[in-house]
Amino acid sequence: MISGRLWALVILASAFFVPAAGSRYYTFLANDVVIWALFATSLNLLVGFTGLVSFGHAAYFGIGAYTTGILMKTAGVPFLLAFPAAGLVAGLFALVFGFFCVRLTRIYFAMLTLAFAQIVWAICFKWNEVTGGEQGMPEIPYPSFDGVERMAAWLPFLGGYKTSEYFYFLTLVLVAACLWLLSRIVGSPFGRMLTTIRENPERAEFIGVNVRRYELAAFVVAGAFAGLAGGLFGIFNRGVFPDFAYWTKSSEVLIMTLLGGMGTFIGPSLGALVLIWLNQQIVSYTQYWPLVLGLILIVLLFVFPGGIAGAVESAARRLRRSNQVA
Amino acid sequence: MPLSALLLVPDLSFVFAQSVSGLTAAMFLFLIASGLSLIFGVLRVLNFAHGTFYMLGAYGAYQFVQWTGAGGGRFWLAALAAALGVAVLGGIVERFLFQRLYGKEELYQLLFTYALVLVLGDAAKIIWGTQQKSLSRPPGLTGALSLFGATIPYYNLFVILLGPAIALGFWLALQRTRAGRFIRAAALDRETLGALGVNVRALYTGVFVLASFLGGLGGALITPMRAIVPGMDTEVIVEAFVVVVIGGLGSFWGTFLGALIYGQVLSFGILFFPRFSIFSIFALMAAVLIIRPWGLLGRPLK
Numbered sequence: 001m002i003s004g005r006l007w008a009l010v011i012l013a014s015a016f017f018v019p020a021a022g023s024r025y026y027t028f029l030a031n032d033v034v035i036w037a038l039f040a041t042s043l044n045l046l047v048g049f050t051g052l053v054s055f056g057h058a059a060y061f062g063i064g065a066y067t068t069g070i071l072m073k074t075a076g077v078p079f080l081l082a083f084p085a086a087g088l089v090a091g092l093f094a095l096v097f098g099f100f101c102v103r104l105t106r107i108y109f110a111m112l113t114l115a116f117a118q119i120v121w122a123i124c125f126k127w128n129e130v131t132g133g134e135q136g137m138p139e140i141p142y143p144s145f146d147g148v149e150r151m152a153a154w155l156p157f158l159g160g161y162k163t164s165e166y167f168y169f170l171t172l173v174l175v176a177a178c179l180w181l182l183s184r185i186v187g188s189p190f191g192r193m194l195t196t197i198r199e200n201p202e203r204a205e206f207i208g209v210n211v212r213r214y215e216l217a218a219f220v221v222a223g224a225f226a227g228l229a230g231g232l233f234g235i236f237n238r239g240v241f242p243d244f245a246y247w248t249k250s251s252e253v254l255i256m257t258l259l260g261g262m263g264t265f266i267g268p269s270l271g272a273l274v275l276i277w278l279n280q281q282i283v284s285y286t287q288y289w290p291l292v293l294g295l296i297l298i299v300l301l302f303v304f305p306g307g308i309a310g311a312v313e314s315a316a317r318r319l320r321r322s323n324q325v326a
Numbered sequence: 327m328p329l330s331a332l333l334l335v336p337d338l339s340f341v342f343a344q345s346v347s348g349l350t351a352a353m354f355l356f357l358i359a360s361g362l363s364l365i366f367g368v369l370r371v372l373n374f375a376h377g378t379f380y381m382l383g384a385y386g387a388y389q390f391v392q393w394t395g396a397g398g399g400r401f402w403l404a405a406l407a408a409a410l411g412v413a414v415l416g417g418i419v420e421r422f423l424f425q426r427l428y429g430k431e432e433l434y435q436l437l438f439t440y441a442l443v444l445v446l447g448d449a450a451k452i453i454w455g456t457q458q459k460s461l462s463r464p465p466g467l468t469g470a471l472s473l474f475g476a477t478i479p480y481y482n483l484f485v486i487l488l489g490p491a492i493a494l495g496f497w498l499a500l501q502r503t504r505a506g507r508f509i510r511a512a513a514l515d516r517e518t519l520g521a522l523g524v525n526v527r528a529l530y531t532g533v534f535v536l537a538s539f540l541g542g543l544g545g546a547l548i549t550p551m552r553a554i555v556p557g558m559d560t561e562v563i564v565e566a567f568v569v570v571v572i573g574g575l576g577s578f579w580g581t582f583l584g585a586l587i588y589g590q591v592l593s594f595g596i597l598f599f600p601r602f603s604i605f606s607i608f609a610l611m612a613a614v615l616i617i618r619p620w621g622l623l624g625r626p627l628k
Contacts, residue, residue, distance in 0.1 A: 047433070053432070053433050053436075055436075100612070100615075100616045103616075104615065104619050106432065107370075107372060107432070107575070108615060108619040108620075110372075110436075111372075111567065111571055111611075111615060112612060112615040112616070112619075114564075114567065115568075115571070115608050115611040115612040115615060116608075116612060118564065118608040118611075119605060119608045119609060119612060122602075122604040122605040122607075122608055123605060125604070126601045126602065126604070126605065127601075247560075247564060248560055251374075251437075251440050254433075254437065255437065255440075258433075258437060288448045288451070288452065290444040290445075290447060290448045291444065291445055291448035291449065291452075293441075293444055294441040294442070294443070294444030294445035294448070295441075295445060297437060297438075297440070297441035297444070298423070298438065298441045298445070301427065301434050301437060301438050301441070302423075302426065305430070305434060
């Protein structure tokens with residue numbers, strides 16, 4: 001049995017070979033997958049591990065994207081500062097919004113997260129001077145890779161890549177670090193307590209846990225990581241637009257999380273991979289991707305409510321049991 | 327009016343026209359949001375697909391008018407036929423799909439309704455294309471009335487009168503009829519109602535059909551005033567969410583009040599802070615949720 005950590009390293013290492021082995025197009029796809037994997041995993045911390053269904057997670061993705069975009073394009077701040085700023089600003093907004101949201105339960109919680117996300121969207125949509133309004137902010141610059149290219153003189157395997165490919169490597173490293181951090185958070189006593197709250201908030205309250213404070217902490221962490229994903233996505237997408245924060249984006253990432261499997265750590269990343277790959281396959285045949293996505297979602301809800309990770313797990317369990325019998 | 331003097335509004339007739347246009351928008355929102363609120367009140371589900379039913383009502387009315395023409399009262403028949411068609415569709419969806427998700431996690435129910443948004447929205451694109459469609463006002467209501475220096479189309483007046491009429495009729499039906507009593511009882515306690523021998527499943531289907539009818543009717547009747555375009559579904563559903571949240575999820579008169587408030591805030595917001603009118607709507611929604619999560623006229627959920 002190979003441990004999860006080894007698997008993660010194998011996946012990470014093979015992801016580094018995508019630009020060399022595949023075409024430019026595959027690098028583009030892989031980059032997309034990696035960023036969405038972080039976005040979906042951050043949502044899963046709330047929905048899967050804490051049991052808080054947010055319908056406005058795109059708000060923090062959008063805030064992160066605008067933060068990095070504005071800092072790099074308008075203010076000329078280097079990526080090294082603009083990237084963490086995305087997480088910081090998104091986390092701060094999550095703190096303020098979350099403070100009110102965690103006071104509500106279930107449907108009201110979902111509605112308030114939606115309301116805050118729509119507020120963010122409305123501001124991005126109309127505040128022309130800062131956000132570019134409806135037109136968004138095109139042409140966010142890539143980070144400078146001069147240093148890497150200079151190093152390439154010493155380390156031959158670093159040379160000869162395009163800027164977009166360097167950015168892919170950078171994304172890979174940063175997202176891997178973020179996912180590692182998130183997995184540590186989920187596995188920590190804090191993460192265990194979140195799962196306790198998901199399973200039985202009353203009992204958690206009973207044994208003296210400040211449920212709201214834990215939920216707020218989860219909300220802020222999830223928001224900050226969504227912000228980091230947004231910061232990367234704005235650069236990758238070569239522009240930041242108000243629909244990053246629109247409510248349909250929030251449901252897209254929710255579907256991704258569900259498709260991969262909520263409550264498992266790897267699930268949302270799997271969901272990102274499968275959904276983006278499927279999207280690319282299907283748009284070459286038909287423009288009606290939403291129709292296909294909707295049908296997939298219906299099948300998923302009725303047949304595989306545990307998502308891909310859930311289906312694989314239960315299949316593995318069945319296999320193991322039949323082995324034991326034999 | 328000291329307030330208008332304070333805000334330096336030059337023209338009272340303009341204010342009047344603005345409030346009438348807000349009132350018209352409110353009546354449409356009431357039609358749509360009342361169905362949403364009804365489903366939430368009884369089934370405890372937020373139906374994202376409700377906006378799609380509204381859009382299908384609009385396309386349906388357009389299609390019937392294309393076939394039959396709008397003259398001689400045929401616009402009204404087309405609107406009614408479209409709403410009935412949407413009602414049937416709502417019933418089918420509830421009976422064959424949605425019913426299987428009762429008792430499962432709330433998130434699954436929400437996502438199912440969102441899947442409907444995706445599927446039906448694209449189906450509408452396949453059938454009617456992405457070009458925007460429009461209908462002209464029905465014969466007999468093409469003129470306009472001059473009132474306090476403002477010009478109000480007859481059709482808007484009709485809508486303003488129709489809204490309260492439907493609200494009143496709906497409310498009376500809920501209060502006085504047997505089905506209405508069952509619906510109110512189901513909103514309070516479904517298990518007990520089922521234990522008393524009421525066919526709760528059939529009641530749910532009925533509620534879904536009625537709600538879809540209201541959504542479809544709203545869409546059909548808005549066609550002379552707004553363009554029919556893909557995307558009108560996701561836009562209106564968020565507006566309807568705001569209305570039911572402000573008024574109180576599941577509260578009948580709350581929905582009416584929420585629609586009135588929404589209409590006025592939007593039309594005066596556009597007047598005074600044109601850039602932040604959408605913002606103010608969602609800020610209002612957030613404020614209500616923070617201060618009184620169950621809405622202005624709603625009751626706290628157990």
